[in-house]
Amino acid sequence: MGSTLGRRLPVMADVAKEAGVSHQTVSRVLNDHPNVRSETRTRVLQAIDKLGYRRNLVARALVTKHSRTLGVVSFDTTLYGPASTVYGIEQAARAAGYFVSIVSLKSIDRAGVRDALDYLTDQGVDGIVVVAPQRSAARALADLPLGVPTVAVEGGEAGEVSVVSVDQVEGGRLATEHLLSLGHETVWHVSGPSDWLEAEGRVAGWRAALEQAGREAPRPLAGDWSPRSGYEAGRSLASMRNVTAVFVANDQMALGVLRAFTEQGVRVPERVSVVGFDDIPESEFFSPPLTTIRQDFGAVGRHSIEVLVRQLEGGPQERERLVVPPVFVARVSTARA
Amino acid sequence: MGSTLGRRLPVMADVAKEAGVSHQTVSRVLNDHPNVRSETRTRVLQAIDKLGYRRNLVARALVTKHSRTLGVVSFDTTLYGPASTVYGIEQAARAAGYFVSIVSLKSIDRAGVRDALDYLTDQGVDGIVVVAPQRSAARALADLPLGVPTVAVEGGEAGEVSVVSVDQVEGGRLATEHLLSLGHETVWHVSGPSDWLEAEGRVAGWRAALEQAGREAPRPLAGDWSPRSGYEAGRSLASMRNVTAVFVANDQMALGVLRAFTEQGVRVPERVSVVGFDDIPESEFFSPPLTTIRQDFGAVGRHSIEVLVRQLEGGPQERERLVVPPVFVARVSTARA
DNA sequence: GGACGGGTTGTTAGCGTTCACAGTCGGGGC
DNA sequence: GCCCCGACTGTGAACGCTAACAACCCGTCC
Numbered sequence: 001m002g003s004t005l006g007r008r009l010p011v012m013a014d015v016a017k018e019a020g021v022s023h024q025t026v027s028r029v030l031n032d033h034p035n036v037r038s039e040t041r042t043r044v045l046q047a048i049d050k051l052g053y054r055r056n057l058v059a060r061a062l063v064t065k066h067s068r069t070l071g072v073v074s075f076d077t078t079l080y081g082p083a084s085t086v087y088g089i090e091q092a093a094r095a096a097g098y099f100v101s102i103v104s105l106k107s108i109d110r111a112g113v114r115d116a117l118d119y120l121t122d123q124g125v126d127g128i129v130v131v132a133p134q135r136s137a138a139r140a141l142a143d144l145p146l147g148v149p150t151v152a153v154e155g156g157e158a159g160e161v162s163v164v165s166v167d168q169v170e171g172g173r174l175a176t177e178h179l180l181s182l183g184h185e186t187v188w189h190v191s192g193p194s195d196w197l198e199a200e201g202r203v204a205g206w207r208a209a210l211e212q213a214g215r216e217a218p219r220p221l222a223g224d225w226s227p228r229s230g231y232e233a234g235r236s237l238a239s240m241r242n243v244t245a246v247f248v249a250n251d252q253m254a255l256g257v258l259r260a261f262t263e264q265g266v267r268v269p270e271r272v273s274v275v276g277f278d279d280i281p282e283s284e285f286f287s288p289p290l291t292t293i294r295q296d297f298g299a300v301g302r303h304s305i306e307v308l309v310r311q312l313e314g315g316p317q318e319r320e321r322l323v324v325p326p327v328f329v330a331r332v333s334t335a336r337a
Numbered sequence: 338m339g340s341t342l343g344r345r346l347p348v349m350a351d352v353a354k355e356a357g358v359s360h361q362t363v364s365r366v367l368n369d370h371p372n373v374r375s376e377t378r379t380r381v382l383q384a385i386d387k388l389g390y391r392r393n394l395v396a397r398a399l400v401t402k403h404s405r406t407l408g409v410v411s412f413d414t415t416l417y418g419p420a421s422t423v424y425g426i427e428q429a430a431r432a433a434g435y436f437v438s439i440v441s442l443k444s445i446d447r448a449g450v451r452d453a454l455d456y457l458t459d460q461g462v463d464g465i466v467v468v469a470p471q472r473s474a475a476r477a478l479a480d481l482p483l484g485v486p487t488v489a490v491e492g493g494e495a496g497e498v499s500v501v502s503v504d505q506v507e508g509g510r511l512a513t514e515h516l517l518s519l520g521h522e523t524v525w526h527v528s529g530p531s532d533w534l535e536a537e538g539r540v541a542g543w544r545a546a547l548e549q550a551g552r553e554a555p556r557p558l559a560g561d562w563s564p565r566s567g568y569e570a571g572r573s574l575a576s577m578r579n580v581t582a583v584f585v586a587n588d589q590m591a592l593g594v595l596r597a598f599t600e601q602g603v604r605v606p607e608r609v610s611v612v613g614f615d616d617i618p619e620s621e622f623f624s625p626p627l628t629t630i631r632q633d634f635g636a637v638g639r640h641s642i643e644v645l646v647r648q649l650e651g652g653p654q655e656r657e658r659l660v661v662p663p664v665f666v667a668r669v670s671t672a673r674a
Numbered sequence: 675g676g677a678c679g680g681g682t683t684g685t686t687a688g689c690g691t692t693c694a695c696a697g698t699c700g701g702g703g704c
Numbered sequence: 705g706c707c708c709c710g711a712c713t714g715t716g717a718a719c720g721c722t723a724a725c726a727a728c729c730c731g732t733c734c
Contacts, residue, residue, distance in 0.1 A: 011720055022684045027722060035682055058398045058461045059720035063689050067395065069438070069460070076424075083420040087413075090441045099460050101406070101438045104427045123406070123436050124395045227622040252619060259622040282589060285564040285596040287624045348690055359714045364692065372712055396690035400719050 010051040019047035030055055061124060069099040070308065071120030074131040075108045079225070080252075080280045081297060085131055085153060088301020096309050101125060108132070113140040121147040127308045129153060130161075134195045149311045153304050154197055162311070162320040164304040168198050171293040171326035172205020175247045175275040178291070178328060180213050182273060183337035184245035189220040190233040190257060192249040202249050202277060223253045230256025237272070238264035244272055244337055251276040251283045254290055258333075262287070269335035279329050289331040299324050347388040356384035367392055398461060406436040407645065408457030410450065411468040414441045416562070417589075417617045418634060422468055422490060425638020433646050438462060445469070450477040458484040464645045466490060467498075471532045486648045490641050491534055499648070499657040501641040505535050508630040508663035509542020512584045512612040515628070515665060517550050519610060520674035521582035526557040527570040527594060529586040533562075539586050539614060560590045567593025574609070575601035581609055581674050588613040588620045591627055595670075599624070606672035616666050626668040636661050 016023040021040060028036050029044040036044075047053070061067040070093050077083050086102065093100045101123060103116040113130070120128055125148060132138050133154040141152055141161060151162040179187045189206050192199030203220060210217045221236060223229035230253025237243050238261055248254040254276035261268055268274050268288055276283055279294035303322050311317055353360040358377060365373050366381040373381075384390070398404040407430050414420050423439065430437045438460060440453040450467070457465055462485060469475050470491040478489055478498060488499040516524045526543050529536030540557060547554045558573060560566035567590025574580050575598055585591040591613035598605055605611050605625055613620055616631035640659050648654055 013720080023720090024685080024722080025683060028683090031722085035680090037682065040682080054455075054459055056399075056461070056720050057459055058395060058404065059689090060722075061395045061689095062393075062399050062691085062720080063722045065689080077414075077427075078417070078421050078424050080415070080417075084415050087415050087441055090414075090439055091443070094440065099438055099456075100440075101436055102427055103431065103437075104424055106428075118391075119436075122391055122394055124393075227619055231622055255619055255622045259624060259626075262624050282564055282592055282619060285568055285592045287596060287599050289596075350690080360690090361692085361715080362713060365713085368692085372710090374712065377712085393690050396719090397692075399690080399721085400692045402719080 010053045011056065012053075014051055015044065015047045015053045018051060019044045066126055067099075067124045068097060069101055069123070069125045070305070071117075071123070071125035071128040072100055072102045072131070073105065073113065073116040073120070073128065074102070075105050075133065075137070077102075077104045081250075081278060081295070082131055082133075084297035085301045088298035089129055089131075089153075089305055090301075091298075092302040092305035096305060098126070098305075098309070108134050108137040110136065110140040110144075113137055114144055117144060117146070117150075127151075127312050129304050129308060130155065133198050135197055135200070136195060138197060149308060151304050151308045151311070153300055160319060162307050162322075164300055164307060164320075164322040164324070166198075166295045166300060166324045166326055168201025168326075169205040169208065171277060171295070172202035172207075172247070173209045174205070174326065174328045175202075175277065175293050176206045176209035177213075178330075179245040179247060179273055179275060179334065180209065180215070182245070182334060184273065185337065186210065186215045186218060187245045187247050188218050188237060188243050190223050190230060190237075190246060190248040190253055191220045192222075192253075193224050194222065199249055202247075206247055223249065223256075225250055225252060227252045227256040227259075229253060231260045233257060234260025235264070237261075238266045245274075245334075246272060247275045247277075249277055251278045251280045251286075251290060251292055254283070254292070254333075255286055258286055258288075258290075269333050273334035273337075275334060284331065286333070288333045291331045291334045292329050294327045294329050296324055296327075347390045348393065349390075351388055352381065352384045352390045355388060356381045403463055404436070404461040405434060406438055406460070406462045407642070408454075408460070408462035408465040409437055409439045409468070410442065410453045410457070410465065411439070412442050412445045412470065412474070414439075418587075418615060418632070419468055419470075421634035422638045425635040426466055426468075426490075426642055427638075428635075429639040429642035433642060435463070435642075435646070445471050445474040447473065447477040447481075450474055451481055454481060454483070454487075464488075464649050466641050466645060467492065470535050472534055472537070473532060475534060486645060488641050488645045488648070490637055497656060499644050499659075501637055501644060501657075501659040501661070503535075503632045503637060503661045503663055505538025505663075506542040506545065508614060508632070509539035509544075509584070510546045511542075511663065511665045512539075512614065512630050513543045513546035514550075515667075516582040516584060516610055516612060516671065517546065517552070519582070519671060521610065522579075522674065523547065523552045523555060524582045524584050525555050525574060525580050527560050527567060527574075527583060527585040527590055528557045529559075529590075530561050531559065536586055539584075543584055560586065560593075562587055562589060564589045564593040564596075566590060568597045570594060571597025572601065574598075575603045582611075582671075583609060584612045584614075586614055588615045588617045588623075588627060588629055591620070591629070591670075592623055595623055595625075595627075606670050610671035610674075612671060621668065623670070625670045628668045628671045629666050631664045631666050633661055633664075 012023045127149040131153045155163045221233040234257035276292035283290040349360045464486040468490045491502045492500045558570040571594035613629035620627040
């Protein structure tokens with residue numbers, strides 16, 4: 001119990017005096033240095049306990065030049081995807097013994113990314129994970145001078161930095177092939193915003209699958225990930241008699257599409273089949289439950305920390321590129337043509 | 338441009354030499370000390386620019402004993418509510434010139450909260466925001482020795498700490514009164530997990546409104562916030578002929594309820610009216626679009642930072658208690674009995 | 675018996691900043 | 705002409721820790 005009546009928190013010297021050793025010995029005990037007599041060690045430990053001493057990590061960081069803090073830069077952590085990724089990152093980082101400092105950007109442009117990076121670097125983070133799903137962010141990352149080891153999540157071809165991502169192209173392909181295998185003549189697509197690498201990858205997968213099957217790719221309808229934009233795309237789609245299958249770039253937009261179809265009396269999956277992307281917790285309970293492509297955001301977060309920590313602790317290595325496969329989740333929003 | 342060929346980053350002394358002044362003068366310039374001749378100031382500024390000097394915040398924190406970092410403890414930031422709150426906190430904190438360090442707990446028990454608090458305190462945060470929606474967390478907070486100023490979000494009656502929260506009771510009342518005003522005999526309730534203060538508040542509001550109208554309160558069905566638990570509650574509800582109005586404690590569960598009703602052929606709002614809580618971005622596009630109670634998570638986050646910063650910068654003040662009102666959002670999942 | 679060496683401990687010197695205290699300089703009041 | 709005061713600047717000492725080195729003890733070896 002704090003016998004420190006003076007309000008000052010105990011420091012190493014106090015512990016040293018209490019234990020009758022030098023502060024350096026206290027330091028050695030704290031850092032598990034091998035050469036400390038075990039009797040001395042217990043005396044120090046007792047003193048620490050008695051005084052309620054806690055090591056000052058700021059002072060430690062000043063001399064070691066390592067803060068054991070990792071920075072995370074993300075965009076709109078209100079969305080399920082980024083939120084889940086950041087959650088995975090945080091869990092993994094803490095498990096690896098690192099603190100996590102976060103910057104959530106409202107808009108992701110070059111200046112924003114640079115500021116965030118500077119900001120974190122100033123704070124003394126040992127490494128940074130940038131969740132950079134937009135092309136602009138990835139580009140910014142590629143040609144920004146990086147003060148500390150950095151890894152990108154969904155970062156595309158980003159120059160020097162390591163990248164961990166979900167195979168979006170494969171996801172788009174899975175969705176489209178599923179629809180095609182059901183006998184649909186072609187598959188329409190409601191895409192995400194064009195600046196997003198994920199959106200782009202899904203479009204590419206969709207296009208590739210169509211091409212491979214020798215089908216014409218209709219013009220994709222562009223959304224912005226929001227249910228509303230899906231709803232609007234859905235209204236357009238509902239008015240076209242030849243639409244029988246739609247691959248929507250995320251589940252939220254798919255919800256909007258579903259809603260528009262319901263309003264227009266277009267039955268899913270009887271008249272139109274719909275496939276989403278992400279597998280948010282809600283999609284199983286949409287009407288009808290949504291067939292979708294699951295992304296393992298947690299795994300992405302964990303991998304990004306693994307890569308970063310490896311870089312931090314194993315010295316400078318060459319950049320890595322890690323891809324997490326998406327998985328197809330069958331539910332009931334699709335049916336034979 | 339880094340004229341520092343030796344890899345060492347420039348420090349204050351380097352700038353001082355470059356500008357021909359003492360390191361202390363550089364410090365004064367950096368801290369906007371008034372007594373610096375403007376000619377000197379520009380010379381220092383030029384040197385800073387030339388060397389690409391950036392102040393070492395760790396060293397600064399060591400002597401000032403302020404890190405300008407705030408800690409955030411939250412529970413499952415994958416959920417929309419916590420995620421939005423944390424987002425609001427982060428934005429507000431950064432605007433106020435603070436870094437944000439995050440700990441996301443998997444389970445919130447006394448030990449977990451204590452560890453998180455210690456962890457952040459060790460790191461040297463100046464203050465902490467605990468998003469503590471569970472009773473257990475609030476209790477832990479109440480009798481834990483707090484090293485630094487702390488504010489709770491949704492923290493109930495938590496002892497000494499200031500609390501910012503949404504008026505859950507009022508929200509429950511709004512939902513219930515709306516349903517009653519539509520002529521429903523009584524209102525059923527699908528609640529959140531009993532340990533959650535928010536769940537409890539909503540139950541209280543629901544009960545109060547029923548009581549005030551002289552109606553019998555049916556036994557609430559307990560969920561766990563997940564769509565699945567809503568779905569299960571919905572199946573029970575669907576089998577009861579006398580149910581005409583349901584207040585569901587969050588939108589995700591409401592989705593599950595809606596789904597169960599659809600499956601069972603129970604039409605909403607024709608046969609049963611449903612009201613949710615939260616107003617997540619999706620709820621406008623449910624089938625039917627969900628009437629709900631909106632919580633302004635962003636405002637809660639902002640307020641919590643305001644309170645905390647006030648405490649940090651204005652010295653120790655008495656604890657505050659700030660309540661954000663919920664707002665009723667009319668859509669089409671409710672109708673006259 | 676003295677040199678050697680490993681285990682153990684203490685001493686000193688930073689890390690890069692701010693704080694407290696001294697200086698220096700020049701102008702105004704007597 | 706002298707003193708005082710305010711504006712400006714410099715010097716030294718923290719802050720609490722770790723790194724590097726020095727010192728000591730004691731057993732072993734030649």
